[in-house]
Amino acid sequence: MAKHETPLLDELESGPWPSFVSDIKQEAEVRAKNEKGIDFQIPAEACDDLLGLLELSYKDGTTHWKHGGIVGVFGYGGGIIGRYSDKPAEFPGCASFHTVRVAQPGAKYYTTKYLRELMDLWQFRGSGLTNMHGSTGDIVLLGTTTPQLEEIFYTLTHEMDQDLGGSGSNLRTPADCIGQSRCEYACYDTQELCYFLTMMYQDELHRPAFPYKFKFKFDGCPNGCVASMARSDLSFIGTWKDQIQVDQAEVAKYVDGTNPANAGSHKGRDWGAFDIQAEVVDLCPTDCMAYENGELKIYDKECTRCMHCINVMPKALKVGKQRGVSILAGAKAPIVDGAQMGTLVVPFLEIDQTMNKQLADFDSEEEWMEYLEEKYEALTEVIESVWDYWMEEGKNRERLGELMIRQGLQKFLEKINVEPQAVHVDHPRTNPYIFWKEDEVEGGWDRDINEYRKHHAR
């Protein structure tokens, strides 16, 4: 029997989409019945009271959570978000309802053994409610009390070999797309790079020392499934430098309808027979293709690697063999100075395709990490020069993208030792308000007015 009446929320139980209300009710009932005999370490009525509090928000049209709350585990400056209700007397079960961010595994693959262990811990020491997953990528455990935090951290680290994620002004938990684990488009191993950098920068992740939050995200190709270009201060997008690999026999099978176009993604409507001219050649944004005499020609020098032709004919076209990443910097949501998209700062950084040893090829994770340090050395150099610059010049709560706007792209490129190129801009400046450096101008800026007056009367 529900503890609180929730007529408004109850309306969200119908309809086909999974109902979060039904699910919270399910957990409330599990806690009330407690058939497993769990010795709950936070109030058994946590979920019931959460429903009651949420119902009140639905009635009042406002939140009932107080501003912030500084809680955490010893030695870490992030990973826990403090949360207190402003109605503790009416809803004591969720008066304290802190969040624990748990660092998610690459591409969010799990064993059920691991998930069950985590859920058992959460039913025991928390509300039993989670987000699978938070927006940044973490496993988010919703709702526990302050005395439980160190206990949860102890169990996670000692029994599950599992650390917390990031929050606050630090490196946030990096996130990757599915990458080469199950996608033919991925130009590099997103899981490997994401894991390597996460481990390399554990200190930056747990101990806030930055002006504000900082996010890494890893997309295996320009399709951008993890939205790195919109969501991360440094975005690593897989790309290639040589030719798209073409299998003309498979192209023919798309043309004759044997292979389903766009990997079958348009099966819900009759769009007519596949037309390679209209659907591939004419949609190419650089007009760098032709289909003549049953053969698809690509003038790769003009290709900008948008992925459209490859997406439409994945069996026939493959990404090139000389692979690496494009690095974009400065994306963020609107707060404070408006939304920003990542700006291309390193057009291409090749990743050595012959360095493909895996963890299993080494005796220890340390040796593997050393190997990866070498493999990704050029990349960590970019990251660390970006951080040096931002930590030196960034104001309190200034995201990297805002610093880039405040001081200009020229300055940023100079700081990361990248030579400015035409690919860094959509078009050159439309005003001639050029800042010259003094040493670029012959004779410098110090001039003698008396010398000038010898030739120019007052």
Place this chain on the structure above:
Amino acid sequence: MAFISSGYDPEKPMEGRITDIGPKHYDQFYPEVIKKNKGKWSHHEILEPGVLVHVAENGDEVFTVRCGGARLMSSTHVQEICDIADKHCDGKLRFTTRNNIEFMTDSKDKMEALKADLAQRKFPGGSYKFPIGGTGAGISNIVHTQGWIHCHTPATDASGTVKATMDEVFSDFQDMRLPAKLKISMACCLNMCGAVHCSDIAILGYHRKPPILDHEYLDKVCEVPLAVASCPTAAIKPAKVELPSGDTVSSVAVRNERCMYCGNCYTMCPSMPLSDKEGDGIVLMAGGKVSNRISAPKFSKVVVAFLPNETPRWPSMTNAINKMIEEYAKGARKYERFGDWTDRIGWERFFDVCELDFTHHLIDDFRDAAYQSWRQTTQFKF
């Protein structure tokens, strides 16, 4: 409820402490067929909505069944997911960036059994626990934030607006009739945890009233200079305020006409709350994307300046979203993303066909970039 220790000794917090170990290594979580063929995938095909097959160079196949998830999940629900994965998928599964659950099998027969099992699991209220879909030229799951369930700055609820929207567009979650994929995102305030500013359609919680000033407490709990500096429009200045008691305290003054209610001051100073039943509601944005396919990634544009929080199902919001999707489905060409369609037909035509009002709120006036969005040509449509 007796306190049970994990083994942690609060007297000696550093004893045996383990830190900086990071996430679990991905290798131990891969299904066998994934581990074996990583980096050697040849191609893939969507067999039907929500069902994919990926084929490796050696001919190995992995069948994936994608299911929607509410993001907010109970441990009991996750345990049920584990039961399913144990039964059909050798105890392995994954989640997608958009909060979908993916169950993988290495044969078609196992995949069919899995599908049948998933389809019959429902909550007592009637909703599916594991609806299959979210692939190809359809609508995938909505990524979203916390909202009223767990956040201190929201202008609306996240789980509720998402549930209401997904119920309305459910047939497109399970179908692939659209011209291209359509991604909907939700953020419950301008902080945009998860950044919804580049989505085909975005639901955004928005405040419309300047902060309320809790003068009596402000200087005790906030750093006045930080509150002043936090304002992107310089609407906040330090002020001395006389309380009804006659005491004078340090506080702030807000020029209300300069405030655009971003809430950044409240993030810095708890004595400046914004939330309000009448003030708070929904902004709808449209036409953004993150993919580099054909056209460059682009920001979403504001298309509806405000809709009230009509709990529990936000009908004005879902109606506007439905109308936009239907017009897009009708008007866009194959492969054309929402924003590419609006760019082609022109925004003036977009407001016509979607029967949305264009009001002064939709003309950009924030900083220099605003000018880039004003029309500087005689080319326009009547």
